[in-house]
Amino acid sequence: MHTPAIGSIDILVAGDHALLREGLVEMVTAEPDFRVVGQAGNSVTAVQSVAARRPRVVLLDVEMPDRPVCATVRQIRRISPRTRVVVLAMDDDLRLLRDVLAAGAHAALVRSASRQELVGVIRTVCQEATSVLMVSHRNASQLAVPASSPLSRRELQVLELAAQALSNAQIATRLRIVEGTVKRHLTNVYTKLGAVSRLDAVNKAEAARLLQPSFRTGTPRG
Template identity: 25%
Template sequence: MSNKSISIVIADDHTIVRQGLMKLLEEEKGIHVVGEAKDGREAVKKVMELTPDIVIMDIAMPELNGIEATRQIKQAGAESKIIILSMHDHSRYIRELLGLGVSGYLLKNSASRDIVKAVTSAIKGVTYLSPSISTRVIEDWLVMNKQSQEEELYNTLSNREREVFQMMVEGSSTKKIADALCLSPSTIKSHRSNIMEKLKMDNLSQLIQYAIQLGIIDIHI
């Protein structure tokens, strides 16, 4: 590791996970956690403010998930390297995130040494994939030559529509979405209408089922 301290922002909606990662990482010489975020929107804000070397990003977070947060960070031109640390190993996630240029993808059951190795690899410009991710899933990403109809429909949504879509299926009202995105309620209603039309759906129940199918939201029992 170089003499320069590696700065890290941790984005995860579970406080205990953030605290555990912070303790683990700061035990390593030359690594310093400079910020935490409890959702994707806060993660984007912290990256823009703190310009860390590394972002350790969960996927399933409220309001703005880790995939869309990663997309926004990359589109903003931030130089921070992004490492995904998630409990999910869906091939769709891996395909999309590697396509966005993340520097690592680890499962949350990874050994602590794997997390540290992913950080040091990212600094060197090397992509690190968790050993727990099966060869089959990686090969699915490498050889995939078509997407499902459901994913094709989702990909027609703009970045803003994806934000609105996630908040809709999470149960946020039009006013809450408008306030969170600093837009007018009428603009949100327009986005909702466009989302319904693009996804060829008629009601919120259908949207929720679709979001569960894509893995945008989880079912909590």
């Protein structure tokens, strides 16, 4: 009988194609600290499994039947806030990938990603308070297109550092300002973006193309 590793990461694999699910299960179980705790073939079953098992990570295929992927992401986040949602897409449609991040997914990457890339993304979203967008080299340049921003230059600087999981004190040190000023800037950012948390603010800023998403075109840092 297999004994889970201490500190193992419980993963639910959700996709309507059995071959895709089996391939994902094979990839993640190759890691000694990863443990697949369930599989789901549709959105309803995926949400029910999350409610019952509270996995650390859900690998969610973007083309799940029953309901739109963004609605599924929101429901998973609502019933299990600690669960990290990683969405897998057929191709790197930037609008779609941004939409799932804005809905609350912690990462979005294409199905063609390698095992090392997938494992790296899972480790990253479990360890860092940031979102990950993995696209091809072909589309990576599109992420840097500037947009008209409701945020001031300083507010954008603070949010960019917050997206890197820096604390208020670390941001203050980096920008050479006091911690209270950082808090005030973040409060303004939340108000302007209608956000309720750092991650929510970062996701909404990335969806609106105010920030460049944290994308990886090689092996993500784990």
